[in-house]
Amino acid sequence: MTKVVFNRAIPMIDRDSFLTPFDKMFDQIVSAQFPEMTKTVGVNPMQGTAYPKVNVYEYDDKVGVVAEIPGLDKADLQIDVEDGVLTIAGDKHGLYNLIDGNHRAKVIRRELKQSSFKRQFELGELLDGDNIKASFKDGLLSIEIPKVEPAKPKKHSVKIS
Numbered sequence: 269m270t271k272v273v274f275n276r277a278i279p280m281i282d283r284d285s286f287l288t289p290f291d292k293m294f295d296q297i298v299s300a301q302f303p304e305m306t307k308t309v310g311v312n313p314m315q316g317t318a319y320p321k322v323n324v325y326e327y328d329d330k331v332g333v334v335a336e337i338p339g340l341d342k343a344d345l346q347i348d349v350e351d352g353v354l355t356i357a358g359d360k361h362g363l364y365n366l367i368d369g370n371h372r373a374k375v376i377r378r379e380l381k382q383s384s385f386k387r388q389f390e391l392g393e394l395l396d397g398d399n400i401k402a403s404f405k406d407g408l409l410s411i412e413i414p415k416v417e418p419a420k421p422k423k424h425s426v427k428i429s
Contacts, residue, residue: 319385320356320409331395331413335387338407345404347411349397356409357386394418 325332335356337345346357360383391397396414403410 320358320387322387329415331415333389333409333411333413335409335411336407337404337409340407342404345409347400347402347409349391349400352391352397354389354391354397354400354411354413355386356388356411357384359384 320335320337322333322335325334333354337358339360340358344358344360346355348355348357391413394415396416399414401412
């Protein structure tokens with residue numbers, strides 16, 4: 269049998285508060301070691317906060333971003349592109365307030381994120397920010413960003429006089 273003891277003198281540290289500084293440090297190390305990653309892939313995967321968690325995929329003709337955002341409807345999400353920056357934003361306030369009759373539940377442990385969020389990605393010159401497609405189903409946001417053909421250098425002969 270496990271005995272549960274509540275001790276208010278011990279501060280509670282949630283997992284995200286503890287790990288976020290380590291995530292940022294790791295992102296800085298990877299960015300320093302691979303500075304050309306943004307130009308190669310077209311998205312800076314190390315920029316922004318750690319929520320929502322994403323996977324970034326590169327295809328021949330596009331870059332895909334898949335974000336895990338459980339508990340929201342697509343009406344709660346906003347995707348914008350401004351000055352070459354893709355922004356995913358949403359609000360999770362009030363999703364987990366449990367009320368039984370006239371009594372509000374007292375939170376004993378909080379692990380579920382309950383706040384607004386915003387995550388940004390630098391698109392770079394190789395991606396077309398004007399033709400992005402997005403879909404949202406079962407808590408997964410899928411974004412497709414088409415690649416653009418880099419301009420080929422023009423060559424012409426100069427007449428010598």
